[in-house]
Amino acid sequence: MNTIVNGLQWGDEGKGKIVDYLTESADFVVRGQGGNNAGHTVIVGENKYILHLVPSGILWPGKQNVIGNGVVLDPLGLIQEIATLEDQGVTISPDNLLISDRAHVVLPYHCDLDAAQEQARGKFAIGTTRRGIGPAYSDKATRNGLRLADLLDPGMARELVSVRLEDANQFLGLHNMDSHDPAAILTAVEGALERLRPHVTNTIPTLHQAWKTGQNIVFEGAQGTFLDVDFGTYPFVTSSNTTSGGACTGSGLPPVAIDRVVGVCKAYTTRVGEGAHITENQELSDYLHGLGREFGATTGRKRRCGWLDCVLLRFACMVNGVTDLAVTNLDGLDEREEIRVCTAYDLDGIEHSYPPAQRDAWERAKPIYESHPGWMSDTSGCRSWEDLPGNARNYLDRLSELAGAPVRYVGIGPDREQTILL
Numbered sequence: 088m089n090t091i092v093n094g095l096q097w098g099d100e101g102k103g104k105i106v107d108y109l110t111e112s113a114d115f116v117v118r119g120q121g122g123n124n125a126g127h128t129v130i131v132g133e134n135k136y137i138l139h140l141v142p143s144g145i146l147w148p149g150k151q152n153v154i155g156n157g158v159v160l161d162p163l164g165l166i167q168e169i170a171t172l173e174d175q176g177v178t179i180s181p182d183n184l185l186i187s188d189r190a191h192v193v194l195p196y197h198c199d200l201d202a203a204q205e206q207a208r209g210k211f212a213i214g215t216t217r218r219g220i221g222p223a224y225s226d227k228a229t230r231n232g233l234r235l236a237d238l239l240d241p242g243m244a245r246e247l248v249s250v251r252l253e254d255a256n257q258f259l260g261l262h263n264m265d266s267h268d269p270a271a272i273l274t275a276v277e278g279a280l281e282r283l284r285p286h287v288t289n290t291i292p293t294l295h296q297a298w299k300t301g302q303n304i305v306f307e308g309a310q311g312t313f314l315d316v317d318f319g320t321y322p323f324v325t326s327s328n329t330t331s332g333g334a335c336t337g338s339g340l341p342p343v344a345i346d347r348v349v350g351v352c353k354a355y356t357t358r359v360g361e362g363a364h365i366t367e368n369q370e371l372s373d374y375l376h377g378l379g380r381e382f383g384a385t386t387g388r389k390r391r392c393g394w395l396d397c398v399l400l401r402f403a404c405m406v407n408g409v410t411d412l413a414v415t416n417l418d419g420l421d422e423r424e425e426i427r428v429c430t431a432y433d434l435d436g437i438e439h440s441y442p443p444a445q446r447d448a449w450e451r452a453k454p455i456y457e458s459h460p461g462w463m464s465d466t467s468g469c470r471s472w473e474d475l476p477g478n479a480r481n482y483l484d485r486l487s488e489l490a491g492a493p494v495r496y497v498g499i500g501p502d503r504e505q506t507i508l509l
Protein backbone atom coordinates (compact mmCIF):
# COMPACT_ATOMS: atom_id res chain seq x y z
CA MET A 88 0.00 0.00 0.00
CA ASN A 89 1.55 3.29 -1.09
CA THR A 90 0.21 6.37 0.69
CA ILE A 91 0.71 10.06 0.11
CA VAL A 92 0.25 12.32 3.13
CA ASN A 93 -0.49 15.93 2.25
CA GLY A 94 -1.31 19.09 4.13
CA LEU A 95 -4.67 20.60 3.20
CA GLN A 96 -4.11 24.11 4.57
CA TRP A 97 -1.01 26.34 4.81
CA GLY A 98 1.33 23.78 6.34
CA ASP A 99 1.78 22.90 10.01
CA GLU A 100 -1.31 20.68 9.95
CA GLY A 101 0.40 17.97 11.99
CA LYS A 102 1.47 15.81 9.04
CA GLY A 103 4.60 14.66 10.89
CA LYS A 104 2.47 12.99 13.49
CA ILE A 105 0.19 11.26 10.96
CA VAL A 106 3.20 10.13 8.91
CA ASP A 107 4.77 8.82 12.09
CA TYR A 108 1.56 6.93 12.83
CA LEU A 109 1.42 5.42 9.31
CA THR A 110 5.12 4.60 9.40
CA GLU A 111 4.57 1.75 11.80
CA SER A 112 3.40 -0.38 8.86
CA ALA A 113 5.66 1.26 6.24
CA ASP A 114 8.97 0.09 4.80
CA PHE A 115 9.91 3.38 3.12
CA VAL A 116 9.25 7.03 4.01
CA VAL A 117 9.89 9.51 1.19
CA ARG A 118 10.13 13.30 0.97
CA GLY A 119 9.49 14.53 -2.58
CA GLN A 120 9.44 18.33 -2.38
CA GLY A 121 10.31 21.40 -0.36
CA GLY A 122 13.45 21.92 1.65
CA ASN A 123 14.42 22.90 5.15
CA ASN A 124 11.71 25.56 5.11
CA ALA A 125 9.56 22.70 6.48
CA GLY A 126 9.45 21.85 10.15
CA HIS A 127 7.85 18.63 11.33
CA THR A 128 7.50 18.07 15.05
CA VAL A 129 7.19 14.50 16.26
CA ILE A 130 6.86 13.60 19.93
CA VAL A 131 7.84 10.11 21.03
CA GLY A 132 7.41 9.53 24.76
CA GLU A 133 9.43 12.21 26.55
CA ASN A 134 11.36 13.18 23.43
CA LYS A 135 10.52 15.91 20.97
CA TYR A 136 12.13 15.79 17.53
CA ILE A 137 12.02 18.60 15.00
CA LEU A 138 12.66 17.44 11.45
CA HIS A 139 13.28 19.73 8.50
CA LEU A 140 14.63 17.60 5.66
CA VAL A 141 14.99 14.13 7.12
CA PRO A 142 11.81 12.02 6.69
CA SER A 143 10.18 11.17 10.01
CA GLY A 144 10.61 7.42 9.41
CA ILE A 145 14.12 8.00 10.79
CA LEU A 146 12.60 7.78 14.27
CA TRP A 147 11.65 4.14 13.67
CA PRO A 148 14.12 1.26 13.49
CA GLY A 149 14.33 -0.67 10.23
CA LYS A 150 12.71 1.90 7.89
CA GLN A 151 14.38 3.24 4.79
CA ASN A 152 14.00 6.99 4.38
CA VAL A 153 14.46 8.73 1.04
CA ILE A 154 15.02 12.38 0.20
CA GLY A 155 13.80 12.44 -3.39
CA ASN A 156 14.83 14.34 -6.51
CA GLY A 157 12.13 16.99 -6.03
CA VAL A 158 13.61 18.27 -2.77
CA VAL A 159 15.97 21.24 -2.62
CA LEU A 160 18.65 20.32 -0.14
CA ASP A 161 20.82 22.63 1.94
CA PRO A 162 23.88 20.47 2.76
CA LEU A 163 24.86 22.61 5.76
CA GLY A 164 21.32 22.56 7.14
CA LEU A 165 21.05 18.81 6.62
CA ILE A 166 24.27 17.88 8.42
CA GLN A 167 23.25 20.10 11.32
CA GLU A 168 19.89 18.35 11.47
CA ILE A 169 21.58 14.94 11.31
CA ALA A 170 23.97 15.96 14.13
CA THR A 171 21.06 17.11 16.32
CA LEU A 172 19.20 13.83 15.73
CA GLU A 173 22.38 11.86 16.49
CA ASP A 174 22.76 13.83 19.73
CA GLN A 175 19.23 12.73 20.58
CA GLY A 176 20.27 9.09 20.10
CA VAL A 177 19.03 8.50 16.52
CA THR A 178 21.37 6.42 14.34
CA ILE A 179 21.67 7.65 10.75
CA SER A 180 23.46 5.71 8.03
CA PRO A 181 22.83 4.77 4.38
CA ASP A 182 20.83 1.85 5.79
CA ASN A 183 18.11 4.24 6.86
CA LEU A 184 18.68 7.42 4.80
CA LEU A 185 19.17 7.69 1.05
CA ILE A 186 19.37 10.95 -0.88
CA SER A 187 18.65 11.38 -4.58
CA ASP A 188 21.64 12.41 -6.69
CA ARG A 189 19.13 14.50 -8.69
CA ALA A 190 18.08 16.67 -5.73
CA HIS A 191 19.02 20.32 -6.26
CA VAL A 192 21.22 21.99 -3.70
CA VAL A 193 20.66 25.18 -1.76
CA LEU A 194 23.94 27.07 -1.30
CA PRO A 195 24.61 30.10 0.91
CA TYR A 196 24.04 32.51 -1.98
CA HIS A 197 20.49 31.18 -2.41
CA CYS A 198 19.69 32.29 1.14
CA ASP A 199 21.08 35.77 0.44
CA LEU A 200 19.19 35.93 -2.85
CA ASP A 201 16.03 35.00 -0.93
CA ALA A 202 16.59 37.94 1.44
CA ALA A 203 17.45 40.32 -1.43
CA GLN A 204 14.34 39.27 -3.40
CA GLU A 205 12.15 39.83 -0.35
CA GLN A 206 13.67 43.30 0.05
CA ALA A 207 13.08 44.01 -3.65
CA ARG A 208 9.41 43.02 -3.36
CA GLY A 209 8.75 45.86 -0.92
CA LYS A 210 5.11 45.82 0.09
CA PHE A 211 4.61 42.61 -1.89
CA ALA A 212 7.08 40.67 0.31
CA ILE A 213 5.99 37.05 0.85
CA GLY A 214 7.42 36.49 4.32
CA THR A 215 9.58 33.55 3.21
CA THR A 216 11.56 31.45 5.65
CA ARG A 217 14.75 32.90 4.02
CA ARG A 218 16.10 29.40 3.60
CA GLY A 219 16.88 29.98 -0.10
CA ILE A 220 14.01 27.79 -1.29
CA GLY A 221 12.61 30.10 -3.99
CA PRO A 222 16.01 30.92 -5.53
CA ALA A 223 17.02 27.24 -5.54
CA TYR A 224 13.80 26.20 -7.31
CA SER A 225 14.07 29.09 -9.74
CA ASP A 226 17.66 28.08 -10.56
CA LYS A 227 16.30 24.59 -11.22
CA ALA A 228 13.61 25.92 -13.58
CA THR A 229 15.98 28.28 -15.39
CA ARG A 230 18.55 25.47 -15.74
CA ASN A 231 21.09 27.28 -13.57
CA GLY A 232 20.85 24.89 -10.63
CA LEU A 233 23.31 22.39 -9.24
CA ARG A 234 22.26 18.90 -8.35
CA LEU A 235 23.99 16.79 -5.73
CA ALA A 236 25.59 14.77 -8.52
CA ASP A 237 27.19 17.98 -9.83
CA LEU A 238 28.34 19.14 -6.44
CA LEU A 239 30.01 15.82 -5.72
CA ASP A 240 32.19 16.39 -8.80
CA PRO A 241 34.59 19.17 -7.65
CA GLY A 242 35.63 20.37 -11.13
CA MET A 243 32.04 20.60 -12.36
CA ALA A 244 30.90 22.28 -9.13
CA ARG A 245 33.60 24.98 -9.36
CA GLU A 246 32.67 25.82 -12.92
CA LEU A 247 28.91 25.89 -12.34
CA VAL A 248 29.09 27.92 -9.12
CA SER A 249 31.47 30.45 -10.76
CA VAL A 250 29.13 31.02 -13.69
CA ARG A 251 26.06 31.29 -11.48
CA LEU A 252 27.74 33.74 -9.11
CA GLU A 253 28.67 36.17 -11.87
CA ASP A 254 25.00 36.94 -12.20
CA ALA A 255 23.91 36.36 -8.58
CA ASN A 256 26.61 38.68 -7.19
CA GLN A 257 25.36 41.52 -9.40
CA PHE A 258 21.86 41.13 -8.01
CA LEU A 259 23.17 40.97 -4.44
CA GLY A 260 25.26 44.10 -5.05
CA LEU A 261 22.17 45.97 -6.24
CA HIS A 262 20.62 45.23 -2.86
CA ASN A 263 23.73 46.19 -0.86
CA MET A 264 24.56 42.63 0.04
CA ASP A 265 28.01 41.08 0.04
CA SER A 266 29.18 39.06 -2.95
CA HIS A 267 30.08 35.41 -2.67
CA ASP A 268 33.33 33.83 -3.73
CA PRO A 269 32.97 30.47 -5.56
CA ALA A 270 35.96 28.88 -3.83
CA ALA A 271 34.75 29.99 -0.37
CA ILE A 272 31.28 28.57 -1.04
CA LEU A 273 32.69 25.20 -2.05
CA THR A 274 35.05 25.11 0.92
CA ALA A 275 32.13 25.90 3.22
CA VAL A 276 30.14 22.90 2.01
CA GLU A 277 33.05 20.48 1.52
CA GLY A 278 32.79 18.81 4.93
CA ALA A 279 29.01 18.54 4.67
CA LEU A 280 29.25 16.88 1.26
CA GLU A 281 31.72 14.31 2.52
CA ARG A 282 29.34 13.49 5.39
CA LEU A 283 26.45 13.10 2.91
CA ARG A 284 28.32 11.34 0.09
CA PRO A 285 27.62 7.75 1.25
CA HIS A 286 23.88 8.50 1.32
CA VAL A 287 23.69 9.91 -2.22
CA THR A 288 22.51 7.53 -4.90
CA ASN A 289 20.02 7.02 -7.72
CA THR A 290 16.97 6.52 -5.50
CA ILE A 291 14.53 5.95 -8.37
CA PRO A 292 15.29 2.25 -9.08
CA THR A 293 15.35 1.63 -5.30
CA LEU A 294 11.82 3.02 -4.97
CA HIS A 295 10.57 1.10 -8.02
CA GLN A 296 12.00 -2.10 -6.61
CA ALA A 297 10.19 -1.41 -3.33
CA TRP A 298 6.92 -0.78 -5.19
CA LYS A 299 7.25 -3.87 -7.40
CA THR A 300 7.98 -6.12 -4.43
CA GLY A 301 4.90 -4.91 -2.55
CA GLN A 302 6.66 -2.93 0.17
CA ASN A 303 4.73 -0.09 1.82
CA ILE A 304 5.79 3.43 0.91
CA VAL A 305 4.64 6.57 2.71
CA PHE A 306 5.20 9.94 1.04
CA GLU A 307 5.61 12.71 3.55
CA GLY A 308 4.33 15.96 2.08
CA ALA A 309 5.90 19.22 3.26
CA GLN A 310 3.99 22.51 3.61
CA GLY A 311 0.35 22.46 2.54
CA THR A 312 -2.01 22.78 -0.42
CA PHE A 313 -2.35 26.58 -0.19
CA LEU A 314 1.41 27.00 -0.32
CA ASP A 315 1.48 25.02 -3.60
CA VAL A 316 2.97 27.09 -6.41
CA ASP A 317 0.00 26.16 -8.69
CA PHE A 318 -2.97 25.75 -6.36
CA GLY A 319 -2.06 27.98 -3.45
CA THR A 320 -2.71 31.62 -2.64
CA TYR A 321 -0.22 32.76 -5.27
CA PRO A 322 2.13 34.63 -4.98
CA PHE A 323 2.09 33.97 -1.21
CA VAL A 324 3.18 30.38 -1.69
CA THR A 325 6.32 28.31 -1.61
CA SER A 326 8.08 27.24 -4.82
CA SER A 327 7.18 23.56 -5.07
CA ASN A 328 4.10 21.44 -5.74
CA THR A 329 3.02 20.60 -2.23
CA THR A 330 -0.05 18.71 -3.48
CA SER A 331 -0.18 14.97 -4.15
CA GLY A 332 1.22 15.18 -7.70
CA GLY A 333 4.45 16.54 -6.23
CA ALA A 334 5.07 13.21 -4.52
CA CYS A 335 5.27 11.51 -7.93
CA THR A 336 7.38 14.09 -9.78
CA GLY A 337 9.52 14.45 -6.68
CA SER A 338 10.33 10.76 -6.31
CA GLY A 339 10.11 9.15 -9.76
CA LEU A 340 7.24 6.87 -8.74
CA PRO A 341 4.30 7.20 -11.18
CA PRO A 342 0.67 8.03 -10.25
CA VAL A 343 -0.36 4.38 -10.82
CA ALA A 344 1.84 3.41 -7.85
CA ILE A 345 -0.33 5.41 -5.44
CA ASP A 346 -3.11 3.65 -3.50
CA ARG A 347 -4.37 6.35 -1.17
CA VAL A 348 -4.01 10.01 -0.29
CA VAL A 349 -4.34 11.02 3.34
CA GLY A 350 -5.14 14.73 3.62
CA VAL A 351 -4.25 16.34 6.94
CA CYS A 352 -6.00 19.43 8.30
CA LYS A 353 -6.29 21.06 11.68
CA ALA A 354 -9.72 21.40 13.27
CA TYR A 355 -9.18 25.14 12.67
CA THR A 356 -6.92 27.03 10.24
CA THR A 357 -3.44 28.51 10.73
CA ARG A 358 -0.93 30.28 8.54
CA VAL A 359 2.56 31.72 9.01
CA GLY A 360 3.97 34.46 6.82
CA GLU A 361 2.01 36.91 4.70
CA GLY A 362 -0.98 36.37 2.45
CA ALA A 363 -4.72 35.83 2.60
CA HIS A 364 -6.38 34.10 5.53
CA ILE A 365 -10.10 34.67 5.22
CA THR A 366 -11.14 33.17 8.57
CA GLU A 367 -8.28 34.72 10.58
CA ASN A 368 -9.50 35.66 14.05
CA GLN A 369 -7.44 37.61 16.55
CA GLU A 370 -9.36 36.38 19.56
CA LEU A 371 -8.88 32.71 18.57
CA SER A 372 -5.18 33.38 17.81
CA ASP A 373 -4.63 34.95 21.24
CA TYR A 374 -6.50 32.09 22.87
CA LEU A 375 -4.40 29.37 21.18
CA HIS A 376 -1.11 31.23 21.75
CA GLY A 377 -2.16 31.58 25.39
CA LEU A 378 -2.35 27.77 25.52
CA GLY A 379 1.26 27.71 24.23
CA ARG A 380 0.08 26.39 20.87
CA GLU A 381 0.69 27.56 17.31
CA PHE A 382 4.26 28.79 17.22
CA GLY A 383 6.22 27.88 14.04
CA ALA A 384 8.64 24.91 14.31
CA THR A 385 11.14 26.42 11.82
CA THR A 386 11.12 30.13 12.65
CA GLY A 387 9.30 30.27 16.01
CA ARG A 388 6.89 32.86 14.53
CA LYS A 389 3.36 33.06 15.91
CA ARG A 390 0.97 31.37 13.53
CA ARG A 391 -2.08 33.36 12.45
CA CYS A 392 -5.10 31.35 13.59
CA GLY A 393 -8.71 31.30 12.44
CA TRP A 394 -11.80 29.13 12.13
CA LEU A 395 -11.91 26.12 9.86
CA ASP A 396 -12.13 27.29 6.25
CA CYS A 397 -14.08 24.69 4.29
CA VAL A 398 -13.78 26.61 1.03
CA LEU A 399 -10.09 25.77 1.22
CA LEU A 400 -10.69 22.27 2.50
CA ARG A 401 -13.13 21.39 -0.31
CA PHE A 402 -10.68 22.56 -2.98
CA ALA A 403 -7.75 20.82 -1.27
CA CYS A 404 -9.60 17.49 -1.19
CA MET A 405 -10.35 17.96 -4.88
CA VAL A 406 -6.83 18.72 -6.12
CA ASN A 407 -5.10 16.16 -3.92
CA GLY A 408 -7.68 13.41 -4.52
CA VAL A 409 -7.99 12.87 -0.77
CA THR A 410 -9.28 9.39 0.09
CA ASP A 411 -8.87 9.75 3.88
CA LEU A 412 -9.01 12.84 6.06
CA ALA A 413 -6.88 13.23 9.18
CA VAL A 414 -8.15 16.01 11.45
CA THR A 415 -5.55 17.12 13.99
CA ASN A 416 -5.57 19.45 17.01
CA LEU A 417 -9.22 18.83 17.79
CA ASP A 418 -8.26 19.28 21.45
CA GLY A 419 -7.31 22.93 20.71
CA LEU A 420 -11.06 23.65 20.55
CA ASP A 421 -11.97 21.72 23.72
CA GLU A 422 -12.89 24.79 25.76
CA ARG A 423 -14.63 26.82 23.08
CA GLU A 424 -18.33 27.44 23.65
CA GLU A 425 -19.04 28.26 20.02
CA ILE A 426 -17.18 26.90 17.02
CA ARG A 427 -17.51 28.50 13.62
CA VAL A 428 -16.98 26.96 10.21
CA CYS A 429 -16.65 28.89 6.97
CA THR A 430 -18.77 27.21 4.32
CA ALA A 431 -18.42 29.72 1.45
CA TYR A 432 -16.96 33.13 0.57
CA ASP A 433 -19.05 36.18 -0.16
CA LEU A 434 -17.32 37.98 -2.99
CA ASP A 435 -19.05 41.20 -4.07
CA GLY A 436 -22.41 39.76 -3.00
CA ILE A 437 -21.94 36.44 -4.81
CA GLU A 438 -21.41 33.20 -2.91
CA HIS A 439 -18.31 31.19 -3.91
CA SER A 440 -17.61 27.57 -2.97
CA TYR A 441 -14.03 27.55 -4.27
CA PRO A 442 -11.08 29.87 -3.68
CA PRO A 443 -10.54 32.67 -6.22
CA ALA A 444 -7.49 33.08 -8.48
CA GLN A 445 -7.51 36.90 -8.62
CA ARG A 446 -5.12 38.45 -6.10
CA ASP A 447 -7.41 41.31 -5.16
CA ALA A 448 -10.41 38.98 -4.64
CA TRP A 449 -8.70 37.64 -1.50
CA GLU A 450 -8.89 41.11 -0.02
CA ARG A 451 -12.62 41.46 -0.75
CA ALA A 452 -13.78 37.94 0.13
CA LYS A 453 -15.77 37.65 3.36
CA PRO A 454 -16.34 34.36 5.18
CA ILE A 455 -19.87 32.96 5.41
CA TYR A 456 -20.03 31.10 8.71
CA GLU A 457 -22.20 28.53 10.32
CA SER A 458 -22.04 28.09 14.04
CA HIS A 459 -21.67 24.87 16.05
CA PRO A 460 -21.96 24.35 19.80
CA GLY A 461 -18.62 23.41 21.38
CA TRP A 462 -18.14 20.27 23.50
CA MET A 463 -16.54 22.05 26.48
CA SER A 464 -14.63 19.02 27.70
CA ASP A 465 -11.15 17.54 27.53
CA THR A 466 -10.76 15.19 24.55
CA SER A 467 -7.04 14.48 25.05
CA GLY A 468 -7.75 11.16 26.78
CA CYS A 469 -10.24 9.91 24.15
CA ARG A 470 -9.07 6.79 22.34
CA SER A 471 -12.07 5.93 20.15
CA TRP A 472 -14.86 7.62 18.16
CA GLU A 473 -17.29 6.64 20.91
CA ASP A 474 -15.10 8.34 23.55
CA LEU A 475 -15.44 11.70 21.77
CA PRO A 476 -18.19 14.03 23.02
CA GLY A 477 -21.33 14.14 20.83
CA ASN A 478 -20.73 17.74 19.72
CA ALA A 479 -17.17 16.89 18.65
CA ARG A 480 -18.50 13.99 16.57
CA ASN A 481 -21.12 16.25 15.00
CA TYR A 482 -18.43 18.79 14.18
CA LEU A 483 -16.28 16.14 12.48
CA ASP A 484 -19.26 14.77 10.54
CA ARG A 485 -20.07 18.24 9.24
CA LEU A 486 -16.42 18.87 8.36
CA SER A 487 -16.33 15.63 6.38
CA GLU A 488 -19.54 16.55 4.54
CA LEU A 489 -18.24 20.01 3.61
CA ALA A 490 -14.83 18.66 2.55
CA GLY A 491 -16.25 15.76 0.54
CA ALA A 492 -13.99 13.10 2.08
CA PRO A 493 -14.32 10.69 5.03
CA VAL A 494 -12.56 11.35 8.33
CA ARG A 495 -10.29 8.39 9.19
CA TYR A 496 -7.94 9.83 11.82
CA VAL A 497 -8.52 12.31 14.62
CA GLY A 498 -5.63 13.88 16.55
CA ILE A 499 -6.32 14.93 20.13
CA GLY A 500 -2.78 15.63 21.38
CA PRO A 501 0.86 15.50 20.38
CA ASP A 502 1.69 11.96 21.57
CA ARG A 503 1.79 8.89 19.33
CA GLU A 504 -1.12 7.34 21.25
CA GLN A 505 -3.28 10.44 20.87
CA THR A 506 -4.56 9.52 17.42
CA ILE A 507 -7.99 7.96 17.00
CA LEU A 508 -8.42 5.66 14.03
CA LEU A 509 -11.96 5.47 12.63
Ligand code: IMP
Binds near residue numbers: 097126215216314323
Ligand atom coordinates in the same frame (compact mmCIF):
# COMPACT_ATOMS: atom_id res chain seq x y z
P1 IMP B 1 9.50 29.78 1.46
O1 IMP B 1 9.03 28.39 1.28
O2 IMP B 1 10.61 29.92 2.48
O3 IMP B 1 9.85 30.45 0.17
O4 IMP B 1 8.30 30.64 2.07
C1 IMP B 1 7.12 30.91 1.34
C2 IMP B 1 5.92 30.89 2.23
O5 IMP B 1 5.67 29.56 2.65
C3 IMP B 1 6.07 31.71 3.53
O6 IMP B 1 4.81 32.29 3.85
C4 IMP B 1 6.44 30.67 4.56
O7 IMP B 1 6.08 31.07 5.86
C5 IMP B 1 5.60 29.49 4.07
N1 IMP B 1 6.15 28.18 4.46
C6 IMP B 1 7.18 27.52 3.92
N2 IMP B 1 7.37 26.34 4.52
C7 IMP B 1 6.41 26.23 5.46
C8 IMP B 1 6.06 25.18 6.38
O8 IMP B 1 6.66 24.11 6.46
N3 IMP B 1 4.97 25.45 7.16
C9 IMP B 1 4.26 26.61 7.07
N4 IMP B 1 4.56 27.58 6.22
C10 IMP B 1 5.62 27.40 5.42
